[in-house]
Every structure is written in structure tokens, then in C-alpha cells.
Amino acid sequence: xxxxxxxxxxxxxxxxxxxxxxxxxxxxxxxxxxxxxxxxxxxxxxxxxxxxxxxxxxxxxxxxxxxxxxxxxxxxxxxxxxxxxxxxxxxxxxxxxxxxxxxxxxxxxxxxxxxxxxxxxxxxxxxxxxxxxxxxxxxxxxxxxxxxxxxxxxxxxxxxxxxxxxxxxxxxxxxxxxxxxxxxxxxxxxxxxxxxxxxxxxxxxxxxxxxxxxxxxxxxxxxxxxxxxxxxxxxxxxxxxxxxxxxxxxxxxxxx
Numbered sequence: 001x002x003x004x005x006x007x008x009x010x011x012x013x014x015x016x017x018x019x020x021x022x023x024x025x026x027x028x029x030x031x032x033x034x035x036x037x038x039x040x041x042x043x044x045x046x047x048x049x050x051x052x053x054x055x056x057x058x059x060x061x062x063x064x065x066x067x068x069x070x071x072x073x074x075x076x077x078x079x080x081x082x083x084x085x086x087x088x089x090x091x092x093x094x095x096x097x098x099x100x101x102x103x104x105x106x107x108x109x110x111x112x113x114x115x116x117x118x119x120x121x122x123x124x125x126x127x128x129x130x131x132x133x134x135x136x137x138x139x140x141x142x143x144x145x146x147x148x149x150x151x152x153x154x155x156x157x158x159x160x161x162x163x164x165x166x167x168x169x170x171x172x173x174x175x176x177x178x179x180x181x182x183x184x185x186x187x188x189x190x191x192x193x194x195x196x197x198x199x200x201x202x203x204x205x206x207x208x209x210x211x212x213x214x215x216x217x218x219x220x221x222x223x224x225x226x227x228x229x230x231x232x233x234x235x236x237x238x239x240x241x242x243x244x245x246x247x248x249x250x251x252x253x254x255x256x
Contacts, residue, residue, distance in 0.1 A: 010231040012100050017062035017078050043075035046092040049157045054080035088187045088224040091144050098142045109218035122169045137178040141166045145186045153190035159200045171210040184219040192238035193219035
């Protein structure tokens with residue numbers, strides 16, 4: 001059965017930051033410059049989105065330090081401040097977070113599963129998980145959401161052809177008789193969720209079409225306090241009267 005609010009404040013994963021810094025700029029999608037204790041350092045950005053409302057000059061960021069290895073940067077951004085709250089922006093941990101949720105009967109939106117396989121190839125894509133539930137295949141894709149406007153969580157924050165392709169692959173698997181699920185990990189304070197059709201109409205249309213044909217969508221609200229990811233509650237899809245269409249703020253330069 002789908003998860004309810006019995007798991008509120010359940011610690012999913014402990015991920016503690018090592019230092020705080022000030023965001024300076026983002027020269028490209030993967031690299032940022034931050035100021036730590038008065039010194040400028042390079043920090044890895046592990047999120048494909050634009051994150052304009054979070055990664056802008058002067059904003060506070062939480063960083064994790066990595067020593068040794070072949071990394072080009074010794075720092076990685078974990079979270080950024082918004083309204084005095086840390087917003088988790090590191091997609092590297094999405095699979096681990098979602099796997100813990102899926103294996104917890106109290107939290108999993110798809111109920112009890114018998115088996116779970118990560119990164120399974122479907123068509124031209126790799127879907128995050130293939131689960132077995134009641135002897136039936138359930139294809140599961142995970143997306144992280146860090147954009148909020150007027151209490152509404154929105155995905156994506158940048159056009160995503162890859163995301164659209166994932167949705168279409170899930171729809172194909174549903175038509176072939178399997179079950180298909182998209183889980184949105186919501187890291188912003190929001191009361192409901194909807195696709196961001198102002199930014200990516202093609203993805204949004206693909207998602208609505210998939211839902212009409214039985215692909216299940218589960219937005220899950222999570223909280224990050226700088227030390228741990230906690231489960232809050234499932235969110236509903238927004239009703240029409242809750243949908244706002246204001247333009248989002250632009251705190252940084254545009255890049256592709």
C-alpha cells in the first residue's frame with residue numbers, strides 16, 4: 001500500500017557537511033567557485049539542473065570535503081540556503097536515498113517488494129530500478145526536485161530531453177504489461193507538486209500522457225538539516241487552482 005505520514009521525521013540517510021561557504025559563480029554545469037574562510041575554491045556540482053534560485057552569487061552553501069583519489073576538486077556542494085533552510089542539491093545520493101525508502105515498508109509508495117535491481121537498461125535508457133512486486137515487474141525512475149514557487153514543487157528546472165525519454169520508456173513498459181512508477185524526491189518546502197510546463201512543455205506533456213495510461217507518480221517530501229535526510233510525507237499533485245504561472249527568479253547567468 002502507498003506510504004502515509006507514519007514515517008514522518010524518519011532518518012533516511014546521514015550526510016553531514018564539512019564546511020560552509022559562499023557561492024561565487026558556476027563556470028560550467030559541473031564546476032562552481034565558492035569562498036571558504038576567505039579563500040576561493042573549486043567545488044563540484046553534482047546536479048544537472050540550473051539551480052538558479054539556489055546557486056547564485058552570495059548565497060550560503062554547505063560543502064563536503066573529499067581527499068585523495070583522482071578528483072579535480074576536493075569540495076562538493078551538498079546543499080544551498082533558501083529561507084534559512086538547507087536545500088539538498090546533490091543528486092549523487094538520490095539512488096541511495098530512494099533505495100532505502102523503497103525497501104522500507106512504512107515509507108515505500110509501492111508497498112512491499114520482493115527484489116530490487118538498480119540501473120536496468122530499457123530501450124535507449126537506463127531506468128533507476130527494476131522491482132519485483134507480487135511476482136510482477138515494476139520499473140521505477142527517480143527524479144530530484146529542488147525548485148519551488150509559491151508553495152508548489154516543480155520539475156524540471158531546465159529542459160530535459162533525457163527525462164522525457166525516461167518517461168516515454170516507462171510508458172512503453174506499462175503498455176507491455178509491466179507496472180511503471182516515477183518517484184520525485186522533493187527537497188523544497190512545498191504543499192503540492194506539478195511538472196514545470198513553463199520550462200519544459202515536452203516533458204510535462206509526456207508525464208501527463210504517461211499518467212493517463214497508468215504510470216504512477218509519487219512526489220515524496222524530504223527534509224535536510226545539514227546532517228541527515230529525513231522523510232516528511234507524500235505530496236499530492238497540484239489542483240488547477242493551486243497552479244501558479246509566475247516567472248521564476250533568475251539569479252545567475254544562463255547556460256546550456
